[in-house]
Amino acid sequence: MGVWENSLKSPEQKQFYSITELTREFGVSTRTIRFYEDEGLIQPVRRGRTRLFKPSDRRLLMLIMRGKRLGFSIAEIREIISIYKEPPGESGQLKLLIQRVVEKRDQLLQKRKDIDETIAELDQVEEQCLGRMAELGVRT
Amino acid sequence: MGVWENSLKSPEQKQFYSITELTREFGVSTRTIRFYEDEGLIQPVRRGRTRLFKPSDRRLLMLIMRGKRLGFSIAEIREIISIYKEPPGESGQLKLLIQRVVEKRDQLLQKRKDIDETIAELDQVEEQCLGRMAELGVRT
DNA sequence: GGCTGGATTTACTTTTACGTAAATCATTTT
DNA sequence: AAAATGATTTACGTAAAAGTAAATCCAGCC
Secondary structure, three states: OOOOOOOOOOHHHOOOEOHHHHHHHHOOOHHHHHHHHHOOOOOOEEEOOEEEEOHHHHHHHHHHHHHHHOOOOHHHHHHHHHHHHOOOOOHHHHHHHHHHHHHHHHHHHHHHHHHHHHHHHHHHHHHHHHHHHHHOOOOO | OOOOOOOOOOHHHOOOEOHHHHHHHHOOOHHHHHHHHHOOOOOOEEEOOEEEEOHHHHHHHHHHHHHHHOOOOHHHHHHHHHHHHOOOOOHHHHHHHHHHHHHHHHHHHHHHHHHHHHHHHHHHHHHHHHHHHHHOOOOO
């Protein structure tokens, strides 16, 4: 039996993931994952010096990767994570949190608008191409 | 009357824009705009050493800014621009162009999916906040 | 004709997000 | 016990996307 004593468990119910397991899953290097830890985005526990990643750490990594795909910086990703973390506490804090949610959502809506515009333009280019190819009598 | 001889013209029908005009419009520095020129994204004409930006250059800048908001690198923005530029020519080229359009669109659709997921999560956080505030009897 | 305010060029600097190399440590295998 | 394997730390390196500084140039003007 391996170190983790969960070789037979399915990915979702695993207690811990190793760093290399996660590098494979997300297609990043160990350096990258350790960098995110240095930046405070994740805090895997340790057994000795070795990092043990819980499912919650894995979920955070998924969040981080999604943020990266959307072009958010580490700082912005940290903000988003902190929104999820923050336990709704006192009234003033709640209002602040809602404000941050609204701001982030506006940012995302702007991005979605940009995306839709770009897609529409690409569709136009494609149509022109298809039209031109029809003229040329090319079989698509 | 100013240098450009079009002080009275509306922004859209201007013949030329100065670099500072554009920095104001887009909220970037002159360095940034010159950098994009160095990178070959725009090619303003010159009168002496001074750059004169046509409406088409301005439109390109809008494209660039949109790309930046979406987290695309200069190289990726260059690709997108080249898609628009390329005049549908020969059949093989057309097929290639369509392929590139499809790829870019897939990329954008993935981003939109990421955005929608994130927005949904933010909505959840907001709801929880509002619920908690209702419990506390806070007037929103 | 000297000043003033933009614009330009050149070149060095900075920040972000990692890459890479070297040395060390721990565990498992033989 | 030695070797192999994998993880860690430390530290320097790098590419992209500008920032910034210094010196120069040029047009209009009083």
